[in-house]
Amino acid sequence: SDEIVDKCPPVLKNFKDFNINKVIAENPRCKTATIHGQIAGEDAVVLLEKTAFDASHLGNYLSELTTLNNTLKNDIYGTYDAFPPLIENAIRATVIHPATEKHIKKYTDQPCYVVHETPELYTNITLPLIISKQFSIQWVYNILGKKKEADRIVFEDPDPEQGFVLLPDMKWDCKDTRSLYLVAIVHKHEVKSLRDLTADSLPLLNNILHKGLDAIKERFGVPSSQVHVYLHYQPSYYHLHVHFAHVQCEAPGMGADRAHMLIDVIDNIQIASNFYQRKTLTFTVREEDDLYKKYKDSGYFDKS
Amino acid sequence: SDEIVDKCPPVLKNFKDFNINKVIAENPRCKTATIHGQIAGEDAVVLLEKTAFDASHLGNYLSELTTLNNTLKNDIYGTYDAFPPLIENAIRATVIHPATEKHIKKYTDQPCYVVHETPELYTNITLPLIISKQFSIQWVYNILGKKKEADRIVFEDPDPEQGFVLLPDMKWDCKDTRSLYLVAIVHKHEVKSLRDLTADSLPLLNNILHKGLDAIKERFGVPSSQVHVYLHYQPSYYHLHVHFAHVQCEAPGMGADRAHMLIDVIDNIQIASNFYQRKTLTFTVREEDDLYKKYKDSGYFDKS
Known part of the structure; x- marks a missing residue:
């Protein structure tokens, strides 16, 4: 150690x-x-x-401790540079x-480009790159093994097949529930992404959806009707994880070019077990992404 | 005075x-x-x-004048509460x-709520409201009939079944192509939304996708790999229309709780012709929306 x-x-x-x-x-x-x-x-x-502003601290901002320098005044409208007390800075x-x-x-x-990834493009371009260039995910194993961030865990289902760990995303300070953002990381190691999900994954996915929402309601008092639950494709690391974000927080990864609602994923797999093996998936790549380069080298962007 | x-x-x-x-x-x-x-x-x-951070002031932030209180440390990642010098506050x-x-x-x-609209909820709650409360879409007919905005039309396919009119959205000034935003409005009158699309709609949808992207490339020089093409559900008016937005512009309507990529829609209908009649569709409503009130009155939110 x-x-x-x-x-x-x-x-x-x-x-x-x-x-x-x-x-x-x-x-x-x-x-x-x-x-x-x-x-x-x-x-x-x-x-x-x-x-973000913490509602319980607004009394500190809106007090005589906050100095105001007027920058504009027109009728009932005034704008100011405000200097709040140190503690709020x-x-x-x-x-x-x-x-x-x-x-x-x-x-x-970086500049962005749209990729429509057919199953063939996944097999021939995306998958070989994932396998060859995988980021280290030691930090994920640290969390799952309780070596790191164990005190931050909000909920755990320890089942090795259907279980997961739910904890706040690093981007959320755990204070303002209106910017609530957690991530559920599955215990199972072999599921890289959406592309690997089939009818066999349904118990795992339903488990995450329901137990995750229940835990958030119990711990943070936020009901399921206020939470978006989604996966990213492409994800930022290839170990299956699910995002939970408050509907009010305009999470940057909530775009239709990246976020797939978990309830839709479950529904789609119920319509066709191999839905995510058959489906063309759309995502945006940035110019410096290895994935962009692979697609570019393959001639993918020549036709657009 | x-x-x-x-x-x-x-x-x-x-x-x-x-x-x-x-x-x-x-x-x-x-x-x-x-x-x-x-x-x-x-x-x-x-x-x-x-x-916002002023790039020319970053030297003040990233100096010994900024005190750091560590809040988390895991491997190479550390998060801190940082207290910059007074002048930056x-x-x-x-x-x-x-x-x-x-x-x-x-x-x-206004608070927002998530609705997971099953086919039954669509039939029993959403559809009756659309029929009873439909906003006037005379302005749409004015565009299709060339009575208004005729000079703004970028492209038209006049076919009554598969045709459409493509024109810039009011939110785009037609100058900066990085905020490019156009809308294609179909000539056909009976298609209210995503919910009405079936295999019969495929020629119309493919026509919009390909001719729309071609017209944008020709007129604005923006290739298809830089354009997101999507439908909204719920849409803001119930006459089928498709959005074309530059990938770089963080369009507010691009969230996975509202935007459905046209290429996905086409793909899904190819997997199952009645996909959008069978599918549960997720969207967000605001407390003042009539749709929210209808769902609330039905008891929909009582269980969350």
Whole structure:
């Protein structure tokens, strides 16, 4: 276990040792920025995100502790730069360090292209790439084996075939239920993605849907009518997992080019057991994705 | 001019005199919150918004001046609460004061609910409402009949069964192709939505997909690999129409709770001609929607 600790870079106290290389992504609407740089000569990626307002703290904002500098006044409308008390000024920083080329690419804004993946394209292009280039998913096994984040687990069904672990996604602070976002990771190891699901997967999928929603209702008081439950295709890692997000939070992965509602997946498999082996699946790839390059090299985009 | 000054409430120095009544809107993704309250006994609405990161200021954030409190550490991933220097802590505040009932309503969020519409629910709840409450779609007939917006038409196939008119959506200014957004409206009158599509609709759907993409490539130079083509369910009007949007534009209607890729629709109907008559369809309704009220009155939400 010493060895595991040694491989982990230390916790940071501030950004003193961080050298900025480049802003690799920005989303002004979501108030996020992603920066590539170095810490002690090693590549690092820092994701900065302003935090959502916590309703229970609004009294701190809307008090005499918040200084206002007027910037515009017209009739009943006034705009201000407001400086809230220190305690409310935290932003969220995620540090990936040391980061590989792959991480830097993953977090960099890029042009996108649509792929309509037929079963043949899956077999001939996507699958060989998944097998050859698979990201390390040691962190998934750490969670499933309770070596990491065990205290964050909201619910577990330990069954090796139908079981899963439900825990908050790193993007959610577990406070504001209106941005509720959890992920269920299955215990079973062989299911890579949507493409592998058949009628045999129905007990697993139904189990996740119902027990996941029940656990969220019990723990966070959010009823099932307020939760979207979906899979990603392509997923960001090829070990089956399911997303649970509050309907009110415009989750970025909720686009129809990536999200597949779990209830639809179950329904489709009931219509045809091999639905996801027969189906053309549409997704968006970014220019720096290995998958984009494979499709490009195959001549896929020449016809568009 | 003295009189004008008198009618305007004074510029605020801080929020000392603001009494919070209620949080009427929140968007955790965009980091905004809207509060209804009173200033000196008069209604007021305050909109708070965290500010976007200014790339030229990132050096202030990523320096020793930013204190970090570690919240999670797993392998190469670490998350922190970060406290940047004071100068970066401004948020934006808009104050509407005195505010009328109308202002308060305008800025109030409506809760959303998920509906899983089975074929039975469609027949018993949704369809009767569509028939009884149908919005006037005279404006659609005006476009199809060239009485309105004829000069905006990008492409037309006049065939009464398989034909359609393609024109820019009102939300697109026709300038920046990265926010390209067009709509194809079918000439045929009897097709209300996705629910009515069967194998008989395949020639119409394939025609829209291929001729629509060809026209967009020819007119705007945007290849098909950069365009998402989808239908909405529920649609905003019940006369079949198809959306064409650039992959890069985060179109609000692209969520998996509303958008159905046209290529998937075609594929699904090929798997089963009555796919959309058999399928449970998931969508989100807002509390003020007539559809929400109908489902609520039926007891649909009691079980969640």
